[in-house]
Amino acid sequence: MTRTTLALFACLLAAAPACNKAGGGGIPEAAKQEAKMIYETRCTTCHGPRGAGDGPGSAALTPKPRNFQDKTWQSGINDGQIETIIKSGGMAVGKSPAMPPNPDLDAKPQVVAALREYIRSLAQ
Ligand code: HEC
Numbered sequence: 001m002t003r004t005t006l007a008l009f010a011c012l013l014a015a016a017p018a019c020n021k022a023g024g025g026g027i028p029e030a031a032k033q034e035a036k037m038i039y040e041t042r043c044t045t046c047h048g049p050r051g052a053g054d055g056p057g058s059a060a061l062t063p064k065p066r067n068f069q070d071k072t073w074q075s076g077i078n079d080g081q082i083e084t085i086i087k088s089g090g091m092a093v094g095k096s097p098a099m100p101p102n103p104d105l106d107a108k109p110q111v112v113a114a115l116r117e118y119i120r121s122l123a124q
Contacts, residue, residue, distance in 0.1 A: 027110055027113050027114045027117060028110060031108070031110035031111045031113070031114045032114045032117075032118075034108075034111050034114070035111050035112075035114035035115040035117075035118055036114075036118065038102075038105075038111065038115060039115060039118055042100075042102070043055075045057040046058050046061065046065035046098070046099075047065045047066065047068060048065075050069070050122060051067070051068030051069055051119065051122035052067050052068070052069050053065045053066055053067035053068070054067075061096070061098050063096050065098075065099070066099075068119050068122040068123065069122055069123060069124040070123075071123055071124065074120065074123045079116055081093070082116045082119060082120075083112050083113070083115075083116050085099060086102055086105065086112055086115055086116065087101065087102055087103070087105050087106055087112060088101050089101030089102075
């Protein structure tokens with residue numbers, strides 16, 4: 001067994017985040033793919049393809065969908081808050097009811113984590 005194979009094996013056993021070269025915090029690739037697909041089908045309408053809050057559905061909304069590129073917003077919100085609003089919607093956390101809940105994701109914590117990570121990656 002080569003050194004690399006050994007290291008890879010140790011990573012699999014430990015499921016250590018540091019072993020994930022993409023820096024995904026140990027989120028499985030399948031969950032990331034699903035999250036991307038969900039973002040494109042459910043979120044771009046309002047938040048826009050690059051998360052700027054400028055999707056076609058945004059024009060009619062007040063307040064506007066969040067601009068994920070906004071660094072000040074990114075640093076003022078924690079990961080748990082992002083995940084909660086994705087699952088429970090705006091109304092559940094005292095924000096705009098236009099931000100819809102996604103109850104089907106309650107059973108998919110890794111996909112929610114991947115969505116949160118995707119949103120984080122949109123910061124400019
Ligand atoms: C129908 C339009 C609409 C859709 C679809 C939508 N959102 Fe939103 N979203 C909003 C609005 C409006 C806000 C702003 C709420 C506020 O500031 O009161 C928001 C806010 C957010 C926030 C920020 C919450 C905060 O505390 O600042 C996150 C994160 C978010 N949306 C994620 C998502 C994700 C992920 C999806 C897709 C699964 C999605 N949204 C789909 C309208 C939408």
